[in-house]
Amino acid sequence: MALIEAKHLSLGYDRQSIVEDLSFRVEAGDYLCIVGENGSGKTTLMKTLLRLIEPLRGSIVLGDGLRRNEIGYLPQQTVVQRDFPASVREIVISGCQGRSRLFYTAKDKALAEENMRRMGILDLKNRCYRELSGGQQQRVLLARALCATRKVLLLDEPVAGLDPVVTAEMYDLIAELNREGVTIIMISHDLDEAIACCTHILHIGKSAFFGTKEQYLNSDIGRRFLAPEGGATA
Amino acid sequence: MTTLIEYMQYPFVRYALVVGVLIALCSSLLGVTLVLKRFSFIGDGLSHVAFGAMALASVLDLTDNLILVLPVTVLCAVLLLRGGQRVRIKGDAAIAMISVGALAFGYLLMNVFSKSSNLSGDVCSTLFGSTSILTLKAKDVYLCIALSVAVMLIFVLFYNRIFAVTFDEAFSRSAGVNAEGYNLLIAVIIACVIVLAMQLVGSLLISALVIFPAMSAMRLFKSFRSVTVCAAVVSVACALIGMVASILAGTPVGSTIVAVDVLAFALCALGGRISGRTA
Ligand SMILES: Nc1ncnc2c1ncn2[C@@H]1O[C@H](COP(=O)(O)OP(=O)(O)O)[C@@H](O)[C@H]1O
Numbered sequence: 001m002a003l004i005e006a007k008h009l010s011l012g013y014d015r016q017s018i019v020e021d022l023s024f025r026v027e028a029g030d031y032l033c034i035v036g037e038n039g040s041g042k043t044t045l046m047k048t049l050l051r052l053i054e055p056l057r058g059s060i061v062l063g064d065g066l067r068r069n070e071i072g073y074l075p076q077q078t079v080v081q082r083d084f085p086a087s088v089r090e091i092v093i094s095g096c097q098g099r100s101r102l103f104y105t106a107k108d109k110a111l112a113e114e115n116m117r118r119m120g121i122l123d124l125k126n127r128c129y130r131e132l133s134g135g136q137q138q139r140v141l142l143a144r145a146l147c148a149t150r151k152v153l154l155l156d157e158p159v160a161g162l163d164p165v166v167t168a169e170m171y172d173l174i175a176e177l178n179r180e181g182v183t184i185i186m187i188s189h190d191l192d193e194a195i196a197c198c199t200h201i202l203h204i205g206k207s208a209f210f211g212t213k214e215q216y217l218n219s220d221i222g223r224r225f226l227a228p229e230g231g232a233t234a
Numbered sequence: 235m236t237t238l239i240e241y242m243q244y245p246f247v248r249y250a251l252v253v254g255v256l257i258a259l260c261s262s263l264l265g266v267t268l269v270l271k272r273f274s275f276i277g278d279g280l281s282h283v284a285f286g287a288m289a290l291a292s293v294l295d296l297t298d299n300l301i302l303v304l305p306v307t308v309l310c311a312v313l314l315l316r317g318g319q320r321v322r323i324k325g326d327a328a329i330a331m332i333s334v335g336a337l338a339f340g341y342l343l344m345n346v347f348s349k350s351s352n353l354s355g356d357v358c359s360t361l362f363g364s365t366s367i368l369t370l371k372a373k374d375v376y377l378c379i380a381l382s383v384a385v386m387l388i389f390v391l392f393y394n395r396i397f398a399v400t401f402d403e404a405f406s407r408s409a410g411v412n413a414e415g416y417n418l419l420i421a422v423i424i425a426c427v428i429v430l431a432m433q434l435v436g437s438l439l440i441s442a443l444v445i446f447p448a449m450s451a452m453r454l455f456k457s458f459r460s461v462t463v464c465a466a467v468v469s470v471a472c473a474l475i476g477m478v479a480s481i482l483a484g485t486p487v488g489s490t491i492v493a494v495d496v497l498a499f500a501l502c503a504l505g506g507r508i509s510g511r512t513a
């Protein structure tokens with residue numbers, strides 16, 4: 001059984017559909033990359049998978065004993081977060097909120113510590129989030145997402161606004177997590193680097209595509225999407 | 235100094251100080267959340283609603299104004315939050331309409347029906363706080379204490395959740411946390427704080443009491459916990475200084491406290507600048 005299976009999904013807000021009839025499946029250990037133009041509904045799809053919004057039609061089935069609060073989420077950054085007075089530690093441990101009761105246990109604290117070490121930000125733990133660099137901030141949010149799950153990460157443009165070196169580091173980090181067995185579903189903009197590590201591709205937009213990376217590279221839609229702007233780094 | 239000690243002999247002076255400290259403590263707790271969640275608008279709107287309800291209560295000659303003011307304000311908090319979420323764009327307009335409407339009706343009611351000979355004095359004290367906190371009755375004092383203890387307990391109990399929902403609502407919801415419920419809780423606490431603070435500084439100055447300590451603390455500290463603690467300390471200190479000053483100098487208590495808050499903010503902003511430069 002697939003970890004996440006979407007069947008004939010229609011997505012949108014206020015009954016206004018944005019994406020129609022989308023089907024795909026994600027197996028444990030996959031690395032799925034979601035691509036598509038700006039405004040094509042990638043973020044909307046991710047929010048629907050998380051049940052932050054309900055699908056207009058169709059269904060999302062979670063398998064392999066995956067529970068809804070066992071999905072780690074790295075949202076697109078919001079304005080509020082940028083000037084929030086919070087320490088790294090406070091943010092990372094808030095990843096445990098889905099499982100814990102009102103107060104965090106010693107186990108939660110240990111998990112937060114472990115994930116900060118995994119992301120290489122343990123020495124930043126008492127620093128203020130808003131004073132970190134963009135790459136460091138993303139590592140903090142990734143560590144938080146890892147506190148929520150050992151199984152699946154949903155990453156919404158994790159490298160947006162990062163410089164090329166830090167972007168490459170971020171992709172390495174994500175690929176490393178995937179090798180450790182974490183299933184990755186990632187939205188990305190710059191195709192070349194994103195596609196390098198992934199196993200499957202979901203392209204949404206006027207024409208949709210779902211398949212393995214090799215199938216995508218040999219398909220019309222893949223060639224068309226990669227050709228004109230593939231070399232450009234945004 | 236001797237006058238102060240003389241004053242402290244009277245139980246109602248001690249009551250006033252206790253109440254002032256508790257209110258200042260409560261109102262500072264949610265300041266950060268209010269500022270960062272862009273709820274300060276709601277806070278402002280609610281204080282006007284509370285004014286309208288207060289006017290209504292005084293016209294109806296209720297023995298205890300809070301019986302009417304508290305439920306009305308809480309209800310409005312819930313409605314505003316709900317409405318704000320459903321129609322994102324019109325949320326601000328709805329708040330403005332309700333708050334200005336409540337203000338106008340409150341004043342109208344007081345004007346038409348008031349039996350008091352000193353109308354402008356009544357209006358002024360509802361807007362800016364009683365000229366002297368020393369007029370609080372024992373029953374008000376107990377109610378204030380009970381309400382502020384409840385607010386503090388709820389805040390401490392749900393501290394981690396309030397932090398999480400304020401920092402990133404989408405993440406909280408994705409983790410299965412009932413973020414809407416916590417937003418509601420925050421709105422209800424804000425309503426309670428506003429009603430409480432109205433006793434101390436009047437409805438126009440409430441926002442200052444809620445927001446200034448949080449802003450001051452945010453200049454100096456970097457983590458949510460230290461900002462919250464610092465805001466509470468600053469708020470209590472300012473309230474104490476303001477109350478003592480107003481007793482000694484005979485100035486209106488609300489505006490004196492807020493003036494001290496503004497001063498503290500200026501100091502903290504300066505301190506933040508200096509430490510930021512050396513760090
Ligand atoms: N909260 C919302 N309410 C209504 N429409 C929205 C909302 N958020 C996004 N949209 C619209 O949905 C479409 C898809 O947005 P989004 O999923 O964010 O695109 P992407 O992430 O692929 O750039 C856009 O046209 C956007 O204007």
Ligand SMILES: [Mg+2]
Pocket residue numbers: 042043044076
């Ligand atoms: Mg997006």
